[in-house]
Amino acid sequence: MSKIWIIDDDQGIRWVLDKALQRVHLQATTFDTVDSLLTALKTSQPHVLVTDIRMPDMSGLELLKKIKHDYPDIVVIVMTAFTDLDSTVEAFQGGAFDYLPKPFDINDAVSLIQRACEHSQMLNLNKKSMAESADIPAPSSADVGKMMTQSHSKSMQEIFRAIGRLAPSKVTVLITGESGSGKELIARAVHEHGNRKNKPFVAINAAAIPKDLLEAELFGHEKGAFTGANQLRKGRFEEADGGTLFLDEIGDMPLDLQTRLLRVLAEGSFYRIGGTQPVHVDVRIIAATHQPLEDRVEQGVFREDLFHRLNVIRLRIPPLRERKDDIPQLARHFLRLSAASLAVPVKQLSNEVLEALCQFDFPGNVRQLENFCHWLTVMSPASLITMDDLPPELLASLSAKVEMGSTTKGSQLTHQTQPLSYEQGSHSVSPYNNVGKADITIAEQGGIQHFPSDWEELLRLEVQKRLNSDEQSIMDNLNKIFEKAVIETALHYYRGRKIDTANRLGIGRNTVTRKLKELDLEA
Numbered sequence: 001m002s003k004i005w006i007i008d009d010d011q012g013i014r015w016v017l018d019k020a021l022q023r024v025h026l027q028a029t030t031f032d033t034v035d036s037l038l039t040a041l042k043t044s045q046p047h048v049l050v051t052d053i054r055m056p057d058m059s060g061l062e063l064l065k066k067i068k069h070d071y072p073d074i075v076v077i078v079m080t081a082f083t084d085l086d087s088t089v090e091a092f093q094g095g096a097f098d099y100l101p102k103p104f105d106i107n108d109a110v111s112l113i114q115r116a117c118e119h120s121q122m123l124n125l126n127k128k129s130m131a132e133s134a135d136i137p138a139p140s141s142a143d144v145g146k147m148m149t150q151s152h153s154k155s156m157q158e159i160f161r162a163i164g165r166l167a168p169s170k171v172t173v174l175i176t177g178e179s180g181s182g183k184e185l186i187a188r189a190v191h192e193h194g195n196r197k198n199k200p201f202v203a204i205n206a207a208a209i210p211k212d213l214l215e216a217e218l219f220g221h222e223k224g225a226f227t228g229a230n231q232l233r234k235g236r237f238e239e240a241d242g243g244t245l246f247l248d249e250i251g252d253m254p255l256d257l258q259t260r261l262l263r264v265l266a267e268g269s270f271y272r273i274g275g276t277q278p279v280h281v282d283v284r285i286i287a288a289t290h291q292p293l294e295d296r297v298e299q300g301v302f303r304e305d306l307f308h309r310l311n312v313i314r315l316r317i318p319p320l321r322e323r324k325d326d327i328p329q330l331a332r333h334f335l336r337l338s339a340a341s342l343a344v345p346v347k348q349l350s351n352e353v354l355e356a357l358c359q360f361d362f363p364g365n366v367r368q369l370e371n372f373c374h375w376l377t378v379m380s381p382a383s384l385i386t387m388d389d390l391p392p393e394l395l396a397s398l399s400a401k402v403e404m405g406s407t408t409k410g411s412q413l414t415h416q417t418q419p420l421s422y423e424q425g426s427h428s429v430s431p432y433n434n435v436g437k438a439d440i441t442i443a444e445q446g447g448i449q450h451f452p453s454d455w456e457e458l459l460r461l462e463v464q465k466r467l468n469s470d471e472q473s474i475m476d477n478l479n480k481i482f483e484k485a486v487i488e489t490a491l492h493y494y495r496g497r498k499i500d501t502a503n504r505l506g507i508g509r510n511t512v513t514r515k516l517k518e519l520d521l522e523a
């Protein structure tokens with residue numbers, strides 16, 4: 001049974017709480033001075049401590065600080081005056097599990113203490129997994145953007161081995177994998193493990209730079225080469241001389257530049273824009289793409305000869321859903337990084353949450369897991385992250401899986417899962433990141449980024465899922481689903497009255513009739 005200690009110099013409060021806890025078969029030990037409590041702590045510790053904030057011999061916040069320092073596992077609830085925002089905030093910052101505003105409703109107080117007891121039990125249950133994470137050395141700012149070099153997945157271990165073999169040579173490497181799976185990190189690892197590690201690693205993303213600027217970015221320009229070219233500027237090829245040039249999203253490179261690139265790769269030299277002298281460089285090329293380059297070649301948008309030139313050694317980075325064994329370790333790594341970047345204590349995941357994360361498909365791959373962890377570090381109130389803390393879109397996705405019968409742990413998840421409703425739009429902060437890189441900046445800026453409301457998130461998830469499959473005409477397919485949902489719901493609302501439905505939706509009555517037919521809806 002959980003050991004509960006209560007300290008308050010007000011005898012009435014001690015008595016009321018003690019009696020109320022007895023009614024729910026919980027036993028409390030009460031103290032009237034901090035001194036007596038500190039003496040008792042030397043011989044035994046409670047699971048949960050409820051402390052008043054104002055006491056004659058020491059303030060509750062000071063006591064909280066001392067307890068969190070000497071006995072970090074004790075779950076502390078601080079009783080504060082109702083209006084005292086400052087001390088409430090301070091209590092949270094000092095590591096309190098929660099606060100109890102005075103005067104309190106006794107039932108609320110009891111249920112909060114019960115929650116604290118459950119939390120303490122979970123902390124103990126999770127000690128094992130916490131011990132595992134303690135083996136990982138504490139991260140520093142240098143670890144941000146660094147790859148975890150341990151993996152339980154066979155395919156990742158293969159990749160690590162390949163990096164070891166490839167790194168010392170100058171051989172061109174093509175890295176494929178879904179967005180956010182870690183292609184750039186692998187490219188950096190190849191560079192850092194080779195003999196070019198003290199030379200520059202220069203990355204350029206062909207999809208992120210406008211077509212017209214890409215050529216100058218890659219090859220630089222001479223002074224006066226075009227309007228605005230006031231001085232000579234070196235391109236990325238020259239910057240990377242002696243080192244590695246990482247050509248990200250190579251599949252998006254325009255055809256004319258592909259031709260130029262091919263020539264540079266063959267000759268090892270190029271001309272700056274407007275230049276007449278060839279520039280010789282010694283650059284190792286690593287290219288990456290999330291698109292199947294063979295298909296791009298077949299579509300005539302990627303040069304076959306360039307493809308063969310790049311495809312000397314290919315590394316396929318598996319999506320996170322194919323290496324779910326890595327999720328716990330990666331999650332701990334990101335929670336540690338987030339905590340370090342926000343200067344807050346590291347949060348732990350309950351076993352249930354870990355299990356839930358392992359069931360999620362992560363269309364945004366490792367980047368999405370990274371953002372989830374950052375979001376959880378900012379948003380979850382206690383040091384142990386439980387199912388209640390998970391963002392609604394993750395719960396919604398898990399519950400959808402349960403409904404589809406794709407998991408056997410259904411009952412466990414469904415009772416935790418909130419149905420998706422428009423009120424949840426008030427969760428204006430979301431960790432969902434499908435492909436956009438901008439989200440990585442969250443940690444660097446130390447702020448919280450605002451994302452669209454939940455149904456939009458789910459829509460993005462759906463789009464990502466379809467993109468990951470072979471589905472074509474996605475826009476058309478989704479439009480049909482969208483129209484069907486809107487018209488069907490409105491018709492239902494107006495009990496099948498087409499005129500009201502059309503008026504309310506702002507479309508013509510004939511359109512409603514036509515759509516009913518087209519979309520196979522019942523009139």
Ligand SMILES: Nc1ncnc2c1ncn2[C@@H]1O[C@H](COP(=O)(O)OP(=O)(O)OP(=O)(O)O)[C@@H](O)[C@H]1O
Pocket residue numbers: 144145146147148149177178179180181182183184185186248290366367370435437440
């Ligand atoms: N093994 C790993 N260990 C630690 N962090 C990782 C790992 N793999 C990926 N990440 C992190 O996930 C995020 C995405 O990684 P990265 O940018 O390398 O992916 P990518 O496949 O190049 O994505 P994109 O195709 O969108 O450019 C980064 O913040 C990266 O630090």
